[in-house]
Every structure is written in structure tokens, then in C-alpha cells.
Amino acid sequence: MTTVFISADMASVALGADALADAFARAGCTVVRTGSRGLFAIEPLVEVQEGEARIGYGRVGPDDVAAILSGDHPRRLGPVDALPFFARQQRFTFARCGINDPLDMAAYAASGGWRGLEAARAMAPQAVVDAVKASGLRGRGGAGFPTGIKWQTVLDARPAEKFVVCNADEGDSGTFADRMLMEGDPYCLIEGMAIAAHAVGAGHGYVYIRSEYPFAIRAMQGAIERSASLLAPFTLEVRVGAGAYVCGEETALLDSIEGKRGQVRAKPPLPAIEGLFGQPTVINNVLSLAAVPFILSEGAEAYAAVGLGRSRGTMPVQLAGNIRNGGLFEIGFGISLGELVETVGGGTASGRPVRAVQVGGPLGAYIPPSMFDLPFDYESFAAAGALIGHAGITVFDDTVDMAQMARFAMEFCAVESCGKCTPCRIGSTRGVETIDRIIAGGRGGDRVEALPQMRNAKARQKIVEQEIALLRDLCDTMKYGSLCALGGFTPYPVLSALDHFPEDFGAPAMPAAAE
Amino acid sequence: MTMERREPVEAVVARLLAAQGERRGALLPLLHDLQEELGFVGEETVAAVAHAMNLSRAEVHGVVSFYHDFRKAPAGRxxxxxxxxxxxxxxxxxxxxxxxxxxxxxxxxxxxxxxxxxxxxxxxxxxxxxxxxxxxxxxxxxxxxxxxxxxxxxxxxxx
Structure with a gap:
């Protein structure tokens, strides 16, 4: 009987993978549902087992089943691993994603699973923390804070009750690595959390997943149930978000788990000292925790051996938006942005020239192609006034109106603001209004001002240049006055759009704002 | 569309809250379950949850209204x-x-x-x-x- 592999990833299902799987099952094949390999341009994808090899057929549907099984379908791709998109990658974290049945415990163990946890449990907690420090792993959620130092703080904390929390509230547009990992290799994340629990002495853990990810929620719940006996005495639980973007901010997330409004807490105290239910808490992104099993099983040196400068290891880069080869591309830090977009990504899906890319989600800067030689690492991006964030790259072609994108950034901040601090809550709404006036060509007098009775009132007209100055001033207030990254980083897309694409705002080119 | 009136909202809340067991921070999971079962989280539900969990109605309303997922009225089919x-x-x-x-x-x-x-x-x-x-x-x-x-x-x- 022929065995075929078809992804059950949410993206694959959205493209018709379920119907394809049904068709192969009806044709008498053994169908193994896997996670996604990560190249969506070739999905729906089926891989047919031929001896040791898995031969891929891309962008196929139920009607193609007979031709595929006869072996002479025109969209035969050969072994999927050998495609250029995959051959170049350094898959440390996503090694198993797209290959195994995500919930198959035996397959996980057979492909190197649980070796990191076994190694960690044979070590003293301090030694585990030291290994994570030595690996150079930094928080993959966006802030890039060294993971080992965070763990050290929790390990050193006195209280007996400690928690491990996984931030899986991946709300940034252009990012899907957390989702793919939870759906495609959930045990990897669980193993990382169990290692963290051993390292800091935590008894219970939470995975906070956004409600927009129903497939990931199911996969994690299933995997936690199946692996519970291996993790004991450590216990894990899934918590589901409720559509609030700001809960991706770590302190808002903790409040949400506690059953409150997901509002940001002022720091200090740091969550590592007073976190969930007031207890010391390790809170890390999915990708940070999922990198840990590799570090413990292969050694910190193996992880730190790749990368650039202070950015060690690999980053699962997500190529998104208007891009030909969209998907997940895991590689060591240091590759240039242009190489990611043009060479790996193949330029835009529309075939038009790239005008801008937004790196790091809705709070990331827009970058023009003239800066494509920027190496992908935390420091280089920060120096260029940008962030790598969660490493999502959203590509836009030359039809994009950057003033509208800047307006959307402010609008999104207004919709999602938790309301706790004024610069974000009110500044975002004022920002939308200001950008609207810029787009309209400045502020004319309103109807009341035009009334004859108002002849002595002060004129309120403003030209575009004044409105832009006002917008820059507002961005400054938001950047330095907001409690968290939502209000604090919304100026990145706004100001970068303004600085790099002033023509879209009806303004003459202006020198970059002083930082 | 006429639907048979099932158990009263208070009873639904009591049943779903009991299912949460000793879980800490049970409000959000409870609200998800309620919306799943009732289709929305209306004022009647907010009052019942507040009573069952010994919270003020304002506290429960604050949480319900904060999250985009919770509906105040039933959705379309x-x-x-x-x-x-x-x-x-x-x-x-x-x-x-x-x-x-x-x-x-x-x-x-x-x-x-x-x-x-x-x-x-x-x-x-x-x-x-x-x-x-x-x-x-x-x-x-x-x-x-x-x-x-x-x-x-x-x-x-x-x-």
C-alpha cells in the first residue's frame, strides 16, 4: 500500500489539503497528516513514499490523484528536501515540522525527541541555565532579551511556587512560525517548557494561544494530554486568548491568564520576580522555548556556532505578504534582507517591483529596497531604526500607498490599545486624524469657522508640513511615553513610512527625524 | 426561528463553572465556554457569572467588554x-x-x-x-x- 504525506496545517487546509487527503484515502493509500514543510507556494502538497525517498507533487488537487499515483504527473517536484528553498535552510527548531505526524509520540522520540529533556534532567538546574546562557539564545518574541538571564532570575527567586508561561499569542501580521510549530511539532515546544521548568523549579506551565489559531489549540491540547506522564510532576495547560492583540505583551498576557482584562502592567516588578499570580514566572515566546531542546541535546556550542555578532543561532524567518515563495525559512542570523526577499522569496507574487517590506509585524518599520543589504540581526536592524521583531517580513509591491499603511498602523493601535496609558489610548486616535488631514492636504477651516459670526476667531488652518510636524511630535510622545511596545513601537511603521516614502504624504522629501 | 428554551442561564453558568474545577483564573475559560454554548455573553449571563464567582458585575462586564471575541448579541447563522x-x-x-x-x-x-x-x-x-x-x-x-x-x-x- 502506498503511503502519502499531506499537511494538516491550518494554511494547508485553507488551500484544500483536507479534500486532497480524502481523495488519497479513497484511492486506498495510507495517508499520514503532517505539519507543513513551510513553502506555501507549492501547497497543497502531497509527498509519496517511494522507497526511502518522499517525492513531492505541488499545487495539486483531488483530480490529480490517479496521475500522481502512476508517477508521471507534470507537477512532480522530486524529493522536497532537495528543493532550493529547503536545501539552504538550517533547521534547528523546525527540524521535524512537516515530516512527522505531529501527535505521534513514537515518531517524535525516533527523530531525536526528548533527548534534550533527558539531558537537562541529568543536570543540575544551574547547569541547564548556564547552557542556555552559553548558547546565546535571545527572546524570539521581538525584544531579544537573553533567555538564560531571564531564567537565572527566576531560578534565584525564593518562592516555592514558580511558573513557566509560553507566549503563543502570535498576533503580528506576517508571522506564523509559532502557529506552524505548535501545529507541526507540538512536542518540541512541550519539551522546551519542561526543560525550562526543570531549570527554574516550576511546577506548572501555561501555553497562552490566541483564539484565531484553532488548529494550534487542538494540537497543543492533544500533545499535552499524550505526553503528560513523561512531563510529570510538571503539568501544562492551554489557555485561549479572546481576540486582544495586546495580550501578546507579556504582562498583559499574565493578567489575561489570571482572568482579568488584558492590560499592561508597569515594570518593575519584572515577571521573573513577580509574574503570574504574583509568583516568579519564566515567560518566553514559542520560538525561544522550542529552540531549547536542540541546545540541550546538541550542545550550546552547536547552537551558538551559527549567527552574526551578538545574534546567535537561527531565526525562523517568515516570508509573507505579496511574495512569490512565501513561507517559513529558518537560517542563521546574518543573511541580508535583500537575499531573503529577492533570492529566497523570489520577489513579489504580483510580479511587480518591491516597494517596501515591513519587518516585525504591525509595530515594525517599513524598509525600502535601497536598504536591502541590511544583515538580518538584532543590532544591525536597531541601528537602522528598525526591528526584526518576530522575524516576519511582509512584502509590498509598487501599488502600495504608504500614507494609508501609516494610517492603518495608527488605526490598528487605536483598535487594540488596552487603554491603560494615555499616549497609546488617545495618541493613536489623534494619529489617525492627523494622517487623515495630511492625506487630505492639510486642514482647511471647518464650517463653524467659516460662519460670519466667527470673523474674529483665530484661524485654525494648517498646511501639510505643519500637520507632519505635529505627527512627528505625537510619535515622539507615544514612543517615549507609552507603557509597552504597542504604543511605543507604533511610531516605527508611521515614521519609517514618512521618512522613506514622503511622496505618498504629499510632502517634499524631508531629512530623517532626529532619534 | 423558534428555539426551545433550554435550562436557565444561571444553571448553565453553574454547570460550566463546576466543570472548571479548581482552575485558577477561570473567568476567561468560563466565558469562552458560555459563548460556545449560548452563542453570546449577554447582560443576563454577566449577572449570573458575577453572582456565581462572587465578583461584581462591573468586574465581569469589564472583562467581557475588553476582549473582541465576546459578543453582546447572537451572531448570524x-x-x-x-x-x-x-x-x-x-x-x-x-x-x-x-x-x-x-x-x-x-x-x-x-x-x-x-x-x-x-x-x-x-x-x-x-x-x-x-x-x-x-x-x-x-x-x-x-x-x-x-x-x-x-x-x-x-x-x-x-x-
Whole structure:
């Protein structure tokens, strides 16, 4: 009987993978549902087992089943691993994603699973923390804070009750690595959390997943149930978000788990000292925790051996938006942005020239192609006034109106603001209004001002240049006055759009704002 | 549409709260379960939850109103959650949103007068390389790139 592999990833299902799987099952094949390999341009994808090899057929549907099984379908791709998109990658974290049945415990163990946890449990907690420090792993959620130092703080904390929390509230547009990992290799994340629990002495853990990810929620719940006996005495639980973007901010997330409004807490105290239910808490992104099993099983040196400068290891880069080869591309830090977009990504899906890319989600800067030689690492991006964030790259072609994108950034901040601090809550709404006036060509007098009775009132007209100055001033207030990254980083897309694409705002080119 | 009135809201709350067991911070999971069972979290439910959990109604209302997921009123028979975020915009999402709303005859964020369909915004479904995307009655739909894809959604919600 022929065995075929078809992804059950949410993206694959959205493209018709379920119907394809049904068709192969009806044709008498053994169908193994896997996670996604990560190249969506070739999905729906089926891989047919031929001896040791898995031969891929891309962008196929139920009607193609007979031709595929006869072996002479025109969209035969050969072994999927050998495609250029995959051959170049350094898959440390996503090694198993797209290959195994995500919930198959035996397959996980057979492909190197649980070796990191076994190694960690044979070590003293301090030694585990030291290994994570030595690996150079930094928080993959966006802030890039060294993971080992965070763990050290929790390990050193006195209280007996400690928690491990996984931030899986991946709300940034252009990012899907957390989702793919939870759906495609959930045990990897669980193993990382169990290692963290051993390292800091935590008894219970939470995975906070956004409600927009129903497939990931199911996969994690299933995997936690199946692996519970291996993790004991450590216990894990899934918590589901409720559509609030700001809960991706770590302190808002903790409040949400506690059953409150997901509002940001002022720091200090740091969550590592007073976190969930007031207890010391390790809170890390999915990708940070999922990198840990590799570090413990292969050694910190193996992880730190790749990368650039202070950015060690690999980053699962997500190529998104208007891009030909969209998907997940895991590689060591240091590759240039242009190489990611043009060479790996193949330029835009529309075939038009790239005008801008937004790196790091809705709070990331827009970058023009003239800066494509920027190496992908935390420091280089920060120096260029940008962030790598969660490493999502959203590509836009030359039809994009950057003033509208800047307006959307402010609008999104207004919709999602938790309301706790004024610069974000009110500044975002004022920002939308200001950008609207810029787009309209400045502020004319309103109807009341035009009334004859108002002849002595002060004129309120403003030209575009004044409105832009006002917008820059507002961005400054938001950047330095907001409690968290939502209000604090919304100026990145706004100001970068303004600085790099002033023509879209009806303004003459202006020198970059002083930082 | 007439539906047989099931158990009173207070009883539903008591039953679902008991199912939470000793779980800490049970309010959010409880509200999810209530919306799943009742279709929305109305004022009556808020009062019952407050009473059952020994919280003030203001506290419960504060939580319910904070999160976009919780509805104050029942949704239409079909729910289309359409993504508005950057990656879908980069693939023509704004024009598709207008066309979809026109075809479904309902404005974004509204339920059609006949109660057949609710169109809601969602900010990212994590399918960012194959947009524009939507969740149609919970099922993901990608590459909504033209009239044919919109017709398929319209056919689903017409049923």
C-alpha cells in the first residue's frame, strides 16, 4: 500500500489539503497528516513514499490523484528536501515540522525527541541555565532579551511556587512560525517548557494561544494530554486568548491568564520576580522555548556556532505578504534582507517591483529596497531604526500607498490599545486624524469657522508640513511615553513610512527625524 | 426561528463553572465556554457569572467588554471573519473586503438584517503568505483573490 504525506496545517487546509487527503484515502493509500514543510507556494502538497525517498507533487488537487499515483504527473517536484528553498535552510527548531505526524509520540522520540529533556534532567538546574546562557539564545518574541538571564532570575527567586508561561499569542501580521510549530511539532515546544521548568523549579506551565489559531489549540491540547506522564510532576495547560492583540505583551498576557482584562502592567516588578499570580514566572515566546531542546541535546556550542555578532543561532524567518515563495525559512542570523526577499522569496507574487517590506509585524518599520543589504540581526536592524521583531517580513509591491499603511498602523493601535496609558489610548486616535488631514492636504477651516459670526476667531488652518510636524511630535510622545511596545513601537511603521516614502504624504522629501 | 428554551442561564453558568474545577483564573475559560454554548455573553449571563464567582458585575462586564471575541448579541447563522492586517492588504485585501461586503450585502462588523450572516474583522490568522484570508464558520479559507473565491464564500453562507 502506498503511503502519502499531506499537511494538516491550518494554511494547508485553507488551500484544500483536507479534500486532497480524502481523495488519497479513497484511492486506498495510507495517508499520514503532517505539519507543513513551510513553502506555501507549492501547497497543497502531497509527498509519496517511494522507497526511502518522499517525492513531492505541488499545487495539486483531488483530480490529480490517479496521475500522481502512476508517477508521471507534470507537477512532480522530486524529493522536497532537495528543493532550493529547503536545501539552504538550517533547521534547528523546525527540524521535524512537516515530516512527522505531529501527535505521534513514537515518531517524535525516533527523530531525536526528548533527548534534550533527558539531558537537562541529568543536570543540575544551574547547569541547564548556564547552557542556555552559553548558547546565546535571545527572546524570539521581538525584544531579544537573553533567555538564560531571564531564567537565572527566576531560578534565584525564593518562592516555592514558580511558573513557566509560553507566549503563543502570535498576533503580528506576517508571522506564523509559532502557529506552524505548535501545529507541526507540538512536542518540541512541550519539551522546551519542561526543560525550562526543570531549570527554574516550576511546577506548572501555561501555553497562552490566541483564539484565531484553532488548529494550534487542538494540537497543543492533544500533545499535552499524550505526553503528560513523561512531563510529570510538571503539568501544562492551554489557555485561549479572546481576540486582544495586546495580550501578546507579556504582562498583559499574565493578567489575561489570571482572568482579568488584558492590560499592561508597569515594570518593575519584572515577571521573573513577580509574574503570574504574583509568583516568579519564566515567560518566553514559542520560538525561544522550542529552540531549547536542540541546545540541550546538541550542545550550546552547536547552537551558538551559527549567527552574526551578538545574534546567535537561527531565526525562523517568515516570508509573507505579496511574495512569490512565501513561507517559513529558518537560517542563521546574518543573511541580508535583500537575499531573503529577492533570492529566497523570489520577489513579489504580483510580479511587480518591491516597494517596501515591513519587518516585525504591525509595530515594525517599513524598509525600502535601497536598504536591502541590511544583515538580518538584532543590532544591525536597531541601528537602522528598525526591528526584526518576530522575524516576519511582509512584502509590498509598487501599488502600495504608504500614507494609508501609516494610517492603518495608527488605526490598528487605536483598535487594540488596552487603554491603560494615555499616549497609546488617545495618541493613536489623534494619529489617525492627523494622517487623515495630511492625506487630505492639510486642514482647511471647518464650517463653524467659516460662519460670519466667527470673523474674529483665530484661524485654525494648517498646511501639510505643519500637520507632519505635529505627527512627528505625537510619535515622539507615544514612543517615549507609552507603557509597552504597542504604543511605543507604533511610531516605527508611521515614521519609517514618512521618512522613506514622503511622496505618498504629499510632502517634499524631508531629512530623517532626529532619534 | 423558534428555539426551545433550554435550562436557565444561571444553571448553565453553574454547570460550566463546576466543570472548571479548581482552575485558577477561570473567568476567561468560563466565558469562552458560555459563548460556545449560548452563542453570546449577554447582560443576563454577566449577572449570573458575577453572582456565581462572587465578583461584581462591573468586574465581569469589564472583562467581557475588553476582549473582541465576546459578543453582546447572537451572531448570524454564518460568521465570516475577514482578515484586515498588513499581509492581506499587501495582496489586495482592501478591495476584496469591499467586494465581499457588497456581495454578502452586509457591512463590515455587522449582521445582515435577515440574520443569515455576520461579517467581522479579524487581525491576522497566521496564513500570511497566501492571503487575503478568512475564517468561514471556523474553517480557514485562503487566496480570496477575486470573484470566484467570493462566490464560494457567498454560496457557503447562503445555506
Amino acid at each position: 454564518h460568521v465570516v471573519k475577514y482578515c484586515r492586517a498588513e499581509s492581506c492588504r499587501s495582496r489586495g485585501g482592501v478591495a476584496i473586503e469591499t467586494a465581499l461586503a457588497d456581495r454578502l450585502r452586509v457591512a463590515m462588523g455587522e449582521t445582515r438584517a435577515d440574520g443569515q450572516v455576520t461579517l467581522e474583522p479579524v487581525y491576522c490568522l497566521g496564513l500570511c503568505a497566501i492571503g487575503p484570508n478568512a475564517l468561514v464558520d471556523g474553517a480557514p479559507v485562503a487566496r480570496i483573490d477575486g470573484a470566484a473565491a467570493i462566490e464560494r464564500i457567498a454560496a457557503t453562507v447562503a445555506a
